[in-house]
Amino acid sequence: NAGVTQTPKFRVLKTGQSMTLLCAQDMNHEYMYWYRQDPGMGLRLIHYSVGEGTTAKGEVPDGYNVSRLKKQNFLLGLESAAPSQTSVYFCASTPEGVRGNEQFFGPGTRLTVL
Amino acid sequence: AQSVTQPDIHITVSEGASLELRCNYSYGATPYLFWYVQSPGQGLQLLLKYFSGDTLVQGIKGFEAEFKRSQSSFNLRKPSVHWSDAAEYFCAVGAGGYSTLTFGKGTMLLVSP
Numbered sequence: 001n002a003g004v005t006q007t008p009k010f011r012v013l014k015t016g017q018s019m020t021l022l023c024a025q026d027m028n029h030e031y032m033y034w035y036r037q038d039p040g041m042g043l044r045l046i047h048y049s050v051g052e053g054t055t056a057k058g059e060v061p062d063g064y065n066v067s068r069l070k071k072q073n074f075l076l077g078l079e080s081a082a083p084s085q086t087s088v089y090f091c092a093s094t095p096e097g098v099r100g101n102e103q104f105f106g107p108g109t110r111l112t113v114l
Numbered sequence: 115a116q117s118v119t120q121p122d123i124h125i126t127v128s129e130g131a132s133l134e135l136r137c138n139y140s141y142g143a144t145p146y147l148f149w150y151v152q153s154p155g156q157g158l159q160l161l162l163k164y165f166s167g168d169t170l171v172q173g174i175k176g177f178e179a180e181f182k183r184s185q186s187s188f189n190l191r192k193p194s195v196h197w198s199d200a201a202e203y204f205c206a207v208g209a210g211g212y213s214t215l216t217f218g219k220g221t222m223l224l225v226s227p
Contacts, residue, residue, distance in 0.1 A: 097208075100163060
């Protein structure tokens with residue numbers, strides 16, 4: 001089992017460019033999450049999904065879009081990147097919500113927007 | 115809305131000394147509480163969790179945490195810290211119908227020789 005994987009690991013964008021971050025999990029988990037981590041801010045939830053074909057907004061959704069076309073994949077898109085989106089992005093998954101269930105995290109994607 | 119406060123941004127502990135990291139939460143219903151650890155350049159790893167039962171919870175790597183409802187706290191403890199424990203520690207509470215977690219801002223643990 002690879003667990004939760006994220007692609008790419010690093011990326012540098014120019015302001016206004018677009019990109020997609022891919023999260024994949026091989027644990028057959030229902031719930032998947034995208035977080036951003038900034039110094040001194042902890043992890044903040046961007047979007048999440050409670051199953052294939054569903055998405056929901058988290059705490060900081062503006063400037064991001066997501067899709068969950070397949071159960072194992074959760075994509076995070078930046079349509080027009082801004083310097084404020086420079087961050088480390090983490091994907092996580094859990095079997096069915098957080099009722100005592102551990103969230104399994106990927107290794108992260110470090111994104112820099114110039 | 116739920117919230118988590120970790121009052122200490124940085125803590126320095128001597129190797130072999132005991133450790134306590136503080137976490138206070140605000141949530142109206144029964145909380146689901148978690149402690150995660152993040153080593154530099156890594157993702158988060160679960161240390162322990164509380165969702166019911168015994169208020170003293172044992173986790174991995176010799177860590178434990180105690181849930182105190184009257185104080186809305188879930189402090190993390192370890193009797194003897196090792197240099198490899200140097201990392202950032204996050205407390206989190208399950209909320210929003212239990213589909214999402216709210217994380218604290220983290221406490222960076224430094225271990226001195």
